[in-house]
Amino acid sequence: MGPARWLALGSLLALARLLEGRLVGEDEGGFGECDKFFYAATPPAGLSAESHVKICQRAEGAERFATLYSTRDRIPVYSAFRAARPAQGSAEPRWLVEPQIDDPNSNLEEVINEAEAITSLKNLGGKQALNTDYLDSDYQRGQLYPFSLSSDGQMATFTLTNSVPMTQSFQERWYMNLNSLMDQALAPQCGNGEDLFIITGAVPSNHKVKDRVTVPEFVWLAACCAVPGGGWAMGFVKHTQDGGIIEDVMVKDLEKLLPFNPQLFQNNCGESEQDTEKMKKILEMVNQVQDEERMVQSQGNSVPLSSTRSKRSALLPPEASEGRSSFLGKLMGFIATPFIKLFQLIYYLVVAILKNIFYFLWYVTKQVMNGIESCLYRLGSATVSYFVAIGEELTFSHDITDSSVPRKAPSSSGSTHKTPLGSAKDGPRDTRQSRRALACSDAVQSGKVLPRCRPSSESRSWLPTANASREDPS
Numbered sequence: 001m002g003p004a005r006w007l008a009l010g011s012l013l014a015l016a017r018l019l020e021g022r023l024v025g026e027d028e029g030g031f032g033e034c035d036k037f038f039y040a041a042t043p044p045a046g047l048s049a050e051s052h053v054k055i056c057q058r059a060e061g062a063e064r065f066a067t068l069y070s071t072r073d074r075i076p077v078y079s080a081f082r083a084a085r086p087a088q089g090s091a092e093p094r095w096l097v098e099p100q101i102d103d104p105n106s107n108l109e110e111v112i113n114e115a116e117a118i119t120s121l122k123n124l125g126g127k128q129a130l131n132t133d134y135l136d137s138d139y140q141r142g143q144l145y146p147f148s149l150s151s152d153g154q155m156a157t158f159t160l161t162n163s164v165p166m167t168q169s170f171q172e173r174w175y176m177n178l179n180s181l182m183d184q185a186l187a188p189q190c191g192n193g194e195d196l197f198i199i200t201g202a203v204p205s206n207h208k209v210k211d212r213v214t215v216p217e218f219v220w221l222a223a224c225c226a227v228p229g230g231g232w233a234m235g236f237v238k239h240t241q242d243g244g245i246i247e248d249v250m251v252k253d254l255e256k257l258l259p260f261n262p263q264l265f266q267n268n269c270g271e272s273e274q275d276t277e278k279m280k281k282i283l284e285m286v287n288q289v290q291d292e293e294r295m296v297q298s299q300g301n302s303v304p305l306s307s308t309r310s311k312r313s314a315l316l317p318p319e320a321s322e323g324r325s326s327f328l329g330k331l332m333g334f335i336a337t338p339f340i341k342l343f344q345l346i347y348y349l350v351v352a353i354l355k356n357i358f359y360f361l362w363y364v365t366k367q368v369m370n371g372i373e374s375c376l377y378r379l380g381s382a383t384v385s386y387f388v389a390i391g392e393e394l395t396f397s398h399d400i401t402d403s404s405v406p407r408k409a410p411s412s413s414g415s416t417h418k419t420p421l422g423s424a425k426d427g428p429r430d431t432r433q434s435r436r437a438l439a440c441s442d443a444v445q446s447g448k449v450l451p452r453c454r455p456s457s458e459s460r461s462w463l464p465t466a467n468a469s470r471e472d473p474s
Helices: 003-018 032-037 168-189 251-257 267-273 276-298 306-315 318-403 428-445 466-471
Strands: 019-024 052-059 062-070 075-082 140-143 163-166 196-209 213-225 232-239 247-249 453-455 462-464
Touching: 032 052, 032 062, 032 075, 075 163, 075 213, 140 168, 163 168, 163 213, 168 196, 168 213, 168 232, 168 276, 213 251, 232 251, 232 267, 232 276, 247 251, 251 267
Parallel strands: none
Antiparallel strands: 019 052, 052 062, 062 075, 075 196, 140 163, 196 213, 213 232, 232 247, 453 462
């Protein structure tokens, strides 16, 4: 086995671990963890049979929907799910099988690729359909729970236990009907759709594909809205042979058309509290869906209506739409590639230019701010120095003024009296000397030193210098 085959096998095994279909034991009354997909957590009553097995379909560790599978007809009896917002994108079709249906004691993964299971299981296909049953036939694998209505990336629905034989044209119309009914009629009349329970099933016919897989006589859908005080129930039937239009029926009438005459919803989906006004609105939208399908059939399915074209292309399974879109997709890709590359180049150039312009503006702004900051700093320093110099000059002038104020002189007898300097008892020179000496002594006592004062050698007082005496006029 080459590296490519080992890689493919590894990817299939990884997918099998993501997709699990737990077979529910016969001793369990319901579907185990998948009971939540039924109204009042109660599966339909009256459909139990020895050839039926219950499967709780899982994906990525979570329950996705429930399936009752017929090992005699090798098709599902029904699949039950909750209405959910469709997942975006598309899924790669990898149709898987359930080995434990054929061999309950098998130690293989519950969901696995057919090519891997056939080498380890002797009775594979004894009770279920295989991919080889659809090869070289006029039928495709049609899903009862369509991948377009799932919310898990459209993976869990790609199991053969969820598929019945359908022709391509019928499969397209079936998916178109489901999409239109869900978007236009059912979900809008049931709040946000979280309380909408859906069961889709198939009734077997006498025709089989390769004498193994039973072709359905008709497929059906039953919907139950469990909104308190505003619930309702509605049924639909679509025959596979005559190409007829999908028909709306009451749930009780639908139950009469099914084998064993089952009860699909407990207490008939709260029949006593159903909202008849909402049911009328649903029927009005159903009539529009039916008219839409008639117009499509009248045009021979060659030119679908604009209102249904997008729905149909979105709902077609990958195996049906791949052949139609592959050539057109390659052609469009070949034409668009040069333009995409050109746009990418222009985008990168514009981004680079804008980035360099931003960096340049940032650098210029930074330099301007640094220059302004330096100028403000110098101006502030000069202003402070100027005011400090003025303060020092004013302080010195004030000191000179204070030192020239007359002081009290002590008398020889120890008493104090005011004796003005330069009185008539002293001469002019002595009066000036006494005034200077008194100014120097006052300056020393106040902690200041005048430039023209000197300490006396005979006493601890301060005297004016000789230059100061000569400067004064006699």
